[in-house]
Amino acid sequence: MASAVSNLASFEYLEKLPGITFRKLYLEPSTALAIFRRMLPHLAKAFVMALLYMDKPFLLTDLDQWVQSNAKRQRDEALSTLSRLHIVTISAPSRQEPQVVSLTDAFRVSLRLALTGGGNHQSFGVPSSDAKSAGIELEFLDEYGRTQWEGILHYVVSTGRSGAQPTAAVQQLLEAGNLVSRGRRSTEITQAGFSFLLQEVNAQVWTLLLLWLHHAKELGMDHVEILSFFFMLGSLELGKAYSIKTLKPTQKSMLENLVDFGLVYIPPSVKDQFFPTRLATTLTSDASALRSITAGFESALSTGSGTAGFIIIETNYRLYAYTDSPLQIAVLALFTKLTTRYPNMVTGRVTRESVYRAVSSGISSDQIITYLSTHAHPELLKASAAKGGGPVLPPTVVDQIRLWQIENERMKTTYGFLFKDFESTDEYKKLLKYADEIGVLTWASKTEEKFFVSKVEQLKDYMKSLKAK
Amino acid sequence: MVKAVIGILVQCDPSIKAIIMSIDAADNQFVVEELDDQTLVIKESQLSELKRRLDEQLKDTQQPPEDSGSD
Structure with missing residues (x-):
């Protein structure tokens, strides 16, 4: 679920970009590859692969034959995703010509380059042959990325309190993104900040990068170059040195901030090389790979603070957390009523009131449950394994947290458009069926012939095509 | 001619809907269209205000969450 969040955040942002931006973005093979592997459902990937070496536009009716008739919905969703991301163009429906589909030129050229190599694009970064900094180890990079990132999180949680502070640029960014707000004396965490904290690391990184992207426009930086740099970072190899010289000017000026985030490391002795950390190289991994890599990252995260899992929760909602990390305690305090603190642990209860408070500050019950189960103490894991791999958390607690939220x-609520006053029942039925197939339908009433959709663009196109017939 | 109206679809219990309608009855600044007894469309810009007014109304009728059991 957590990876879906990050997917959504970056995805929705991208969908809003105009077509011209996409054409510029797709000039970089690394971007084309990153979008291909991270953003597309499998069926859409299959379509792209099939169309990749096809020189002529392909008949849409022929494409339909690749899809089983009961998977029409998936086919429509795949095609609509592809066209929203400007990966394919589908010709406008008309009476004379059948509809055809083809990959957009820039995307086709770049993806071919990315997959089979060739060209002199330097899009995947240029490894630096200079061996001066060969002594940088993976553990060091992990540790570096972890410290920088935890520093930022810690600042968000306990804003205003003393401790290691992130740089002024990062503080400004967090404030501009409304994750913290500056009061008269100290800064305070906001609702958006709460849900930011409970996200998975990869999602957090994306959130912060996109914030920065918005911010960068005000600084007059070209956001195409910034985005392609993000996607390039995602294609770099961990533990290798890359040359700074071949970067574009905008990208060079970005490095400083990326160092603050802990996404890249620049050795103090060698100023023309940078090392991506695990935070950067996992940016665009696809969902399944992501899980294992983040798991790897989390185990790297935990080396500093003891064991991976530290939370025990009992069926009576009592919670024991074996930690002395102020960051973890602060996160727990978001949805738990903490009562006692010992040198190496805190105790408390998950109460109706504490869950209410969390929900009203924008945290969902699923986020709480995911947090509790990913950080469950090994003893809880052992107990569930002994029962044959049952749920990690006591089911009563999980159910109750969900119920408290529903209560x-x-x-x-859903943002969108209400469709009404159809010319005929036939028209209503056609549009309703189409809306359902492309997955935007949220509510419909047969008796009143009205329905509600969350997105309207494709329906408009479809209505035009109906008129053309 | 088909009409598409922008707004927010609200799905809730009939009781909540009744309260929303009573809030709206005063100045008609929230509801765009009633759909059935659990569904209605409200104006896009008014969601947070409606939530606030709803909370205000419910404060009087709902029991405050109590914390049973000791620590």
Whole structure:
């Protein structure tokens, strides 16, 4: 679920970009490859692969034959994702010509280059042959990335209190992104900040990078270059040195901030080389690879603070957390009523009130449950394994946390458009069916012939195509 | 001609919907269209204000969450 969050954040941002930006972005093979592996559902990947070496546009009706008739919904969703990301163009429907589909030129050229090599694009970074800094080890990079990132998180949690502070640029960014807000005397964490904290590391990195992207526009930086740099970082290899000289000017000026985030490391002795850390190289891994890599990263994270899992929660909602890390305690305090603190542990209860408070500050019950189960103490894991791999957390507690949230959620809201006043029942049925197939339908009433959708663009195109017939 | 109206779809219990309608009855600044007894469309810009007014109304009727059991 957590990786879906990060997917969504970056994905939705990208979808809003105009077509011209996409054409510029796809000039870089690394971007094309990153979008391909990170953002596309499998069926869409299959379509792209099939179309990649096809020189003529392909008949849409022929494409339909690759898809089983019961998977029409997946096919439509795949195609709509592809066209929203400007990866394919589908010709406008008309009476004379059948509809055809083809890859956009820039994307096709770049993805071919990315997959089979060739060209002089330097899009995947240029490894530095200079051996001066050969002594940099993976453990060191992990440790570096961890310290920098934890520093930022810690600042978000306990803003205003003393301790290691991130640089002024990072502080400004957090403030601009409304993750913390500056009061008269001290800074305070906001709702957005709360849900930021409970996200998975990869999602957090993306959130911060996208914030920065928004911010960068004000500084007059070209956001195409910034985005391609993010995607390039995701294609670099951990533990290798890369040359700074071949970067574009904008990208060079970005390095400083990336060092602050802990995404890259520049050895003090060698100023023209940079090392990506695990935070950077996992940026665009696809979902399954991501999980294992973040797991790897989390175990790297935990080396500093003892064991990976530290939380025990009992069926009576009592919680024991074996930690002395102020960061972890502060996160726990977001949804737990903490009562006692010992040198090496804190105790408390998950109460209706504490969950209410968390929910009203924008944290979902699923986030709480995911947090508790990913940080469950080995004893809990052992107990569940002994029962044949059952749930890690006591089911009563999980159910109750969900119920508490539902109790507090009085209405479910969806942004979108209400369609009404159809010319005929036939038209209503056609549009309704289409909306359902492309996965935007949220509500419909047969008797009143109205329905509600979350996105409208494709429906408009479809209505035009109906008129054309 | 088909019409598309922008707004926020709200799905809730009939009781909550009744309260929303009563809030709206005063100045009609929230509801765009009633759909059925659990669904309605409200104006895009008014969600946070409506939530606030709803909380205000419910404060009087709902029991405050109590914390049973000792630590």
